Amino acid sequence: MKQHYRLIILGGGTAGISTANRMLSEDKNLTNDILIIEPRDDHYFQPGWPLVGSGEMKLESTRKPMSKVMPKGAGWLHESVRNVDPVKREVKAGSRTIKYDYLVVALGIELDYDAIEGASESLGKNGVCTNYIYDLVDYTYKTLQNVKTGNIVVTKPQSKIKGGVSAENSLFTMDEYVRDHDLDINIVFRSGSHEVFPVKRYSDNLVAQLDEKGIDYKLEQELVEVRGEHKEAVFKDLETGERQVVPFEMLVITPPMRGPSVLEGSGLLDPEGWVSVDQHTMMHNTYTTVFSLGDASSLPTFKMGSSVKSQMPILVKNLLERMNDQSPSHKYDGKTACPIATEYGHLILAEFDYNHIPEESTFLNQSDDKWLFYQFKKNMLPLMYWHALLKGKV
Numbered sequence: 001m002k003q004h005y006r007l008i009i010l011g012g013g014t015a016g017i018s019t020a021n022r023m024l025s026e027d028k029n030l031t032n033d034i035l036i037i038e039p040r041d042d043h044y045f046q047p048g049w050p051l052v053g054s055g056e057m058k059l060e061s062t063r064k065p066m067s068k069v070m071p072k073g074a075g076w077l078h079e080s081v082r083n084v085d086p087v088k089r090e091v092k093a094g095s096r097t098i099k100y101d102y103l104v105v106a107l108g109i110e111l112d113y114d115a116i117e118g119a120s121e122s123l124g125k126n127g128v129c130t131n132y133i134y135d136l137v138d139y140t141y142k143t144l145q146n147v148k149t150g151n152i153v154v155t156k157p158q159s160k161i162k163g164g165v166s167a168e169n170s171l172f173t174m175d176e177y178v179r180d181h182d183l184d185i186n187i188v189f190r191s192g193s194h195e196v197f198p199v200k201r202y203s204d205n206l207v208a209q210l211d212e213k214g215i216d217y218k219l220e221q222e223l224v225e226v227r228g229e230h231k232e233a234v235f236k237d238l239e240t241g242e243r244q245v246v247p248f249e250m251l252v253i254t255p256p257m258r259g260p261s262v263l264e265g266s267g268l269l270d271p272e273g274w275v276s277v278d279q280h281t282m283m284h285n286t287y288t289t290v291f292s293l294g295d296a297s298s299l300p301t302f303k304m305g306s307s308v309k310s311q312m313p314i315l316v317k318n319l320l321e322r323m324n325d326q327s328p329s330h331k332y333d334g335k336t337a338c339p340i341a342t343e344y345g346h347l348i349l350a351e352f353d354y355n356h357i358p359e360e361s362t363f364l365n366q367s368d369d370k371w372l373f374y375q376f377k378k379n380m381l382p383l384m385y386w387h388a389l390l391k392g393k394v
């Protein structure tokens with residue numbers, strides 16, 4: 001392996017792999033001059049996990065060996081990044097130190113179950129579920145099939161999260177499952193957020209659905225403790241500080257999340273812990289040889305694979321300009337897409353920009369839940385993910 005690369009990409013997730021493929025197809029001179037640093041053996045299609053949790057997709061179909069998605073023409077260092085020095089332009093990973101001309105940070109987001117007392121040790125038993133860990137997603141659907149009474153409690157933290165509406169997807173499909181099976185179960189939603197959804201065009205329908213379905217939902221409620229053996233969840237009211245104990249038969253946790261802690265002290269993070277980049281060019285605000293996209297970045301949009309789909313081609317153009325000593329001239333407008341299943345077979349497809357102005361891709365009213373959008377997410381999106389987005393073809 002070389003000691004120096006023209007481009008190093010940190011992270012072989014959605015953003016890292018798609019960026020590497022696109023760079024290689026745009027500039028053949030980069031062949032064998034890009035290094036991806038990624039410790040995992042497998043790559044995951046994470047947007048499939050809520051569908052696995054509701055029994056609509058097979059878990060194994062959301063995973064491929066990392067070796068199968070690594071671009072031909074790029075090197076793979078199968079290690080964790082330990083340190084980045086953007087002044088010396090070097091990365092430490094495993095026992096190696098490698099130098100770069102340019103760096104793309106695509107380290108994703110960190111899950112922080114430990115911020116909830118008792119959560120880590122409770123997961124995967126006593127009805128405590130999460131759709132955010134590959135090995136636990138099957139347990140969600142198994143638990144759903146076994147619950148006969150009591151509360152199903154779905155939680156969402158105040159922090160920024162990836163897959164921003166995955167809790168709502170679980171909430172609505174579980175509600176339908178319970179009604180279809182005529183079960184005496186209450187569906188409870190507790191969210192740390194202060195609003196149901198930030199874009200009025202879509203939140204109107206979501207609030208109407210929560211009300212019509214009789215879902216017991218409350219905002220600004222943060223899950224702070226899980227008492228697994230007693231089947232109790234403790235929530236803190238973010239306004240009053242009061243605590244409320246909610247009994248559950250099934251608890252579906254979306255944990256608090258944070259930016260890449262390995263970069264702390266590197267000078268690359270903003271005060272909130274995200275990689276500090278210009279929201280339009282994705283070039284670092286201090287180090288002009290560094291770019292970032294996806295969940296790790298400070299880009300103020302939803303942390304979604306669909307955001308990466310819009311960011312990646314623009315970042316690639318800007319990075320190529322920067323490599324040719326020009327200023328980046330292409331601008332990302334914050335475009336993202338959030339698919340929200342309101343029941344099995346129906347989905348709202350929210351698409352909007354930084355200003356929360358809808359930017360819809362179809363001629364249909366996407367704020368109205370449609371069968372077609374659900375089929376698209378369930379059947380088309382996985383194919384588009386593996387065969388187009390990851391390959392840099394969008």
Ligand SMILES: Cc1cc2nc3c(=O)[nH]c(=O)nc-3n(C[C@H](O)[C@H](O)[C@H](O)COP(=O)(O)OP(=O)(O)OC[C@H]3O[C@@H](n4cnc5c(N)ncnc54)[C@H](O)[C@@H]3O)c2cc1C
Nearest residue numbers: 011013014015046047081107108163294295303304305306
């Ligand atoms: C339950 C769930 C539901 C979702 N639903 C949707 C959806 O419906 N639609 C949608 O568009 N998106 C959805 N997403 C979000 C989507 O998966 C992410 O936004 C997308 O994967 C972001 O890409 P990324 O490359 O930034 O991060 P990731 O794809 O997570 O990749 C980050 C990579 O960095 C690696 N890494 C971490 N630390 C280090 C280190 N120290 N050294 C080297 N490598 C490291 C990781 O191993 C990982 O491979 C969902 C996600 C989840 C979990």
